[in-house]
Amino acid sequence: MTRLGDLLRKQGHFLLENDYYALLYIVICALIPFTAWLSAAIVALVTLRKGWLDGFRGLALGISALLILSLMSMPLFGALVTTMMAFLPCYLAAVVLRATASWRITGGFIVLQALLGIILIHWLTPEFITAQYQYIQVMLKQLEADSSVNSLLDNQNQVIFSNYLVGIQVVSVVVSTLVSLMLARSVQARIFYPGGYRQEMLNFRASGWGVALLILVAIGAYQYNPIALSCLPVLVLYYVCAGLSLSFTILAKGRGISTLLLLVIPLVLVPFVMLPVYVIFGVLDSLFNFRIRLQNVGGK
Template identity: 30%
Template sequence: MRGLAEYIMRGRKEATLAVAIAAAIPLLFWFSAAALALVILRRGLPEALPVLAWGMLPALAWAFVGDLTPVLVILGSAGLAVVLRQHNDWVRVVLLAVPLGVVYALALLLALAEPLQAMADGFREMLPELLPQMGLQLDGAEQATLVARLDALMIPVLGGVMGAMHMLMALISLMLARSWQARLYNPGGFRQDFHRLRLPPLVAIGLLAVVIVAPQWPQLAMLSPVASVPLLLAGLALVHGVVGIKKLGSGWLIGMYALFVIFIRFAYPLIMFVAFVDSLFDFRSRMRPPSGSPGDDDPNSQG
């Protein structure tokens, strides 16, 4: 990856080729987004605009045939890269990604209205058979009420899940770009930034409240998956930070991510809750040796 990052940083021509070619290849939009974000982080938006213009052509072609993902992720990652370059604040970036995720959800609900409705219709037909398999024994009236409620929530929640996934992809592309930048110009800088990512208490309380309460109303249900992403990233940052402080080695992180994928149904809410508790008590500062860890270099050394 270092070699690719060096190639992108050689000049505008190389960066444009990397962004455009990756955007044209199926499933490589994330690399295109990361390459563009790297140019923005290092050289600023004015220098990156020609790269963005050429790189967006393949993404727009994908959008024309019905795949909005490249356009949404590339533009979202670029916008977040501008914010990160200006403020060097990951908390600000992660929180600004929340309204971005809502925009993603609305755009995808509009673009995929027919497929989502067909999926909801199919689930509605299967639901009466699924409820007994889930251990729910309901009479006719109770079952009808539950089916109606789940049916009203299904499309908004699906839109929110898709918006959250695209939001997460944009953030991961930006993180990849920042890690490339740090590797080239400030080794260890991104690691320090990510290990310190922690949500302010009021923000964490608000996000957790949205995650829990929003599904009570179909009109707000899409907000729940989107609001969960900052808590997820803060929880993962906590795990990385603890592993770094304790010098436990990368094996612990590999094991953690393997368990997360296998038991995602339980691990996702657990990590969110741990991030919420950490926002109140700041576990990393309590675990850090009295001498502390060295601060970051001047942020301009990365930008």
Template identity: 30%
Template sequence: MMRTLAEVIMKGRNQAIMVVVIAAMLPLLYWVSAAAVSLITLRRGVSDALKILIWALLPAIAWVLSGDPSAAVVIVSSFVLATVLRTTSSWQQVLIAVVPMGIVVSFLLELGLGSLLDQIVEVARQLVTQRSAANPASALNGFSDENIRNLILGAITAFHVAVVLGCLMLARSWQAGLYNPGGFQQEFHSLRLPLVFAVSLVILLLAGNALLPNSSRWYALLLLPLLVAGIALVHGVVAKRSLGKTWLVALYLSIVFMGPYVVTLLVILALIDALLDLRSRIPAGN
């Protein structure tokens, strides 16, 4: 079904416009519109993609006016990252660009969500207050309203940026499926962060407020490139060792059920891989 959709998008401008407009109009399907814009960017270039982007933004702006900036933010951000990927042909550069782009996205979401964000923060504050009262030893005890707001905004930001990355990966897989079978898989399996960038992220994560104002707002965003690189490493090792998809299923289930522990492990693996290039040291399977 996804391949058929990609074929429709690439068939002509009218078909692409139809897909991006309908997908952006429907609730929770704006990611299809973002992936379509990214595909046009990757295959046909920025100039052609801008003409499609304008059409995709028409319903997205309507969502903004109704108080939901998600569609507009994801569609535009996907176009930006697709432009980076087309220009550099490097997923490493894409992950580097994720951080400054994510900062901009965070402020746009803060502005666009407005009173809805305040309501979410208030509900979270009440939950934290109740939990702290019931359990004085809770790690949440003593959290200020500002910390709660920063954590929630950081989580929302990281979620949107993750969706943007997902849309770009989907677009790249569409492109590979249509014109270069196996190309995206090879790119993803070889994804490895530059050492300086990986170490800088870890330093910022560990240093906290000493180097980064409102650090709790940025934790999830800074973790995201390391997490993606860690997942790519596991995919690459599984493919090189011919271990089968069961290992990948186990990976994603462990992220769901043992989130913080597995995420920490993946971040450490991404850092080690940036330093030692683990894939080159692991022998291929039979």
């Protein structure tokens, strides 16, 4: 891990000192399959350190390169949407993080982008949701899936499944954005603010205002509201991240990646148990700020 950290620090410093190579790396990573997130991370790194204008140059080149590549395999509209989702949310989040130096504000902004995207999908392209559901239904039938899977795709569950699927797809975009932005921030911290990134992650709290939205969305999802069903996975992810941050703060005590793995592994193995636990932790921390209470107890 130390060698990897040193490598990232050296490469990040090299790219920040050489604009030409930074732009070249952005284009190359955008053209290599499955590395667009790394291209977005370089754009975010440049934006965080040098400002929105320098970052915009990298953004324009990355979007252009990926768009040209995507046009070879999909129509113009699909290629444009795919390309924008790969770069734009991360770039905008980097602009906000540079301006505010607050992961709490930046996290809320990322969630806001995701929720607006879901609303636009339901408003502008509702046929996409239905078509996607029908495509998956046909594909599973061709694979001769068992009856239990087919029962999930009957007409009674169409609204639930199709709209949850939209939410999960948006969550994948959010995760990609977070990975790129967190990588960029960690590299920046290694170069200029050693130890600062860890402290930022430990201090992350979700917004208390979002709790009301989470409750409303949960009620709407219970009543099978399409937009609420799509928004619920995004808000759950938001408060799970806050819950993980609180749990890591309590349990870390100088330990590093091993503690984080111990927190994440149960989430992977028993998600239906651990997801509600971390969401509750995140919600309570957003309302009561347990870190201050823990500091007061430790001070005494």
